[in-house]
Amino acid sequence: MPLGTAPCDGTNLPPKRTTGITSVHEARDALGKRLRELRRQADLSGRQLAESLSWPPSKVSKLENGRQTPTDDDIRGWTRATGSEREAEALLASLHTLEIQHAEWQRQLRTGLRPHQQEIAELDARTRLFRAFEPTFVPGLLQTAEYARYRFAQSITVFKVRNDIDEAVAARVKRQEILYRPDKRFHFVLTEAALRYRLCPPEVMLGQLDRLISLSALPNVRLGIIGFETAYAVAPAHGFWLLNDDRVMVETFSAELNLAQPQEIELYGHVFEQLAAVAGYGRSARTIIHRVIEDLAPETETDDAG
Template sequence: MPRGIALTGGMTLPPNNTSGSSNVHEARSILGKRLRELRLSSGQSGRQLAESLSWPPSKVSKLENGRQTPTDDDLRGWTAATDSLDETEALLASLHTLEVQHAEWQRILRTGLRPHQQELVSWDQKTRLFRAFEATVIPGLLQTPEYARARFAEGIRRFKLPNDINEAVAGRVQRQDTLYRPDKRFHFVLTEAALRFRLCAPDVMLGQLDRLISLSQLPNVRLGIVGFETQYATSPWHGFWLYDNDRVLIETLSAELDLRQPQEIELYGSAFEQLAAVASYGRSARAIINRVMEDLAPDSAEDGA
């Protein structure tokens, strides 16, 4: 997980989002329309098809209208019952593309937090340029173990996951070794809000902010902070990660969106450049972080007392 909680961030998407979640809904609707075509070609009503498959009648309607995602077995049963077995492989390919694009956290994390960390290692290895924007959390590759533990604990509570938090923290820390590889470049842009949100104890946050200052001085890491007083050129709707020009990863509360269409990558690449253009870097960025640390220090002292 590149960023936020036990997942990666937990962001909300904009109501007018033209990619990501809307594309997922469109893909599910297209699949449903194809299923309806096969049923109609077979001359069956929805009730007749449901009875032949021992399904409740409502399931056929939900699948055809894109309100429910079918399983592999659902599609195999559908093509068998509509005498369209030659369509099975194409339908399965469409389904699996949808599953890659929109993966629900409950399914991704059903075996625990650490396995998903390990899945991201392959992308870390092949990616040369990492670009990340976060509005509310510190990116995973920049997190201290204590901050990461707080994020993972949130995910465990939210999704009632197996508690492998120690292994997950160790996995995240191990993945951070990639920051020290000279063949990789990192460009992080954070809002000042991400530095101030109380998502962990004050002393943990102070340690996290101090680490940000240290990492900002690595030769292959560029850290930008968008201060509260900044005039935005584009709205900071939600966090996202760009892996080279191959993939965009976005978190919602319920799922991870994995976008690979060229137009989507171009859209998010443009948004990142606009957000990066208004960020402060170097001494100016560290000044913002130090200001936040000064504001937080009294609370840390009280917490320690």
């Protein structure tokens, strides 16, 4: 989903806060600046360094200006060519921190969809409080198997990864057992739009809506729905998850951002509170869901008649 880096005028958010995408860019820029310092200390031009490493000259410029993320081999080669091998360990640590922050889907999903579901399950086990805002689709922990199948199909289409949908769906359904653990707490906030987007056939969405109603009755699950008529204090720019009070996860089309800076967690916590405050819960949430069901049901009846 497209990610807006900040509101247009900043009036709804605390001042002097960095957004997640900004912090990732800043980390990449900082790494590039340090590489530039090492090159200059070695009294090498960008072209000279590139030639010594058999790289195209443009690669040095891209790495130094944060337009390309280096690999481990790039770091080792750079420090060797500039006589600064003692800096390699620190630079590699910075690189690996950046990789955790900005985990590209192509890399995460190269072995298929199911392994990533297992990684998320391990993270779930360590988390006691889940807070999620989704403006576009139903969160994975609340999905029916049929709805999940269409979400995974999109990933296969977009990223051209191995088709292991059956295994991935089974892993996602297995993950949902966590919803029934009394030591876990969940707070989901969805927009009405997420219930109406045509991301699967109507009959699949009807089953999904029924499941939302059922799950909203669980004692440790709080489900809020923001109706179309609601006035927002903070625009629903993109979805995100808050895990405990120590991590924020944001999904973009290209990557999963994992944010752990205290100011970022504070910012997203504030945004979540603003969105949760205008959501409807209990009977109000179910009223919105039933309204969507009533609008969608005639389409399935037409299909049955045909």
